[in-house]
Amino acid sequence: MAKRIDLLQGTLDLIVLEMLRSGPANGWQLTQSILVVSRGAFKVNYGSIYPALRRLEAQGWVKGRWGTTENNRRARFYELTASGRKQLAGQREAWDDFSKAIGLILEAH
Numbered sequence: 001m002a003k004r005i006d007l008l009q010g011t012l013d014l015i016v017l018e019m020l021r022s023g024p025a026n027g028w029q030l031t032q033s034i035l036v037v038s039r040g041a042f043k044v045n046y047g048s049i050y051p052a053l054r055r056l057e058a059q060g061w062v063k064g065r066w067g068t069t070e071n072n073r074r075a076r077f078y079e080l081t082a083s084g085r086k087q088l089a090g091q092r093e094a095w096d097d098f099s100k101a102i103g104l105i106l107e108a109h
Contacts, residue, residue: 007042012052014095015042017080017088020062024079026069027053053078061087 007015019025019033027049034044053076056062061084067077080088 004041004043007044012044012048013056014088014091015044016049016052016056017061017084017091020078020080020084021088024077026067026075026077028069028075030078056084059087060084 015034016030019030019037025033027046030053031044031046031049034042053062053064057064057078060081062078063081064076064078066074069075
């Protein structure tokens with residue numbers, strides 16, 4: 001099991017947008033995918049994922065619709081909008097620049 005890492009402020013939006021790039025998902029599916037893909041390092045709780053999804057929907061970056069899960073339960077599924085894809089591209093570029101700069105600082109000392 002990986003060491004648990006706290007998410008940096010603002011990174012949850014980037015992670016959710018990235019996860020939705022592969023297709024629609026509900027909040028539960030997103031929390032599970034984040035846990036699996038991060039190899040257990042990021043455990044996002046429902047008190048964080050749903051406010052993030054509402055925030056992203058209010059920005060117009062994701063669109064939610066009601067549907068039925070595999071267990072025949074009603075759930076809200078979210079998908080990226082065209083605006084969300086553009087936002088994700090910009091956030092990915094900013095993250096790459098940020099991580100390269102941090103790497104330079106860590107290598108220098």
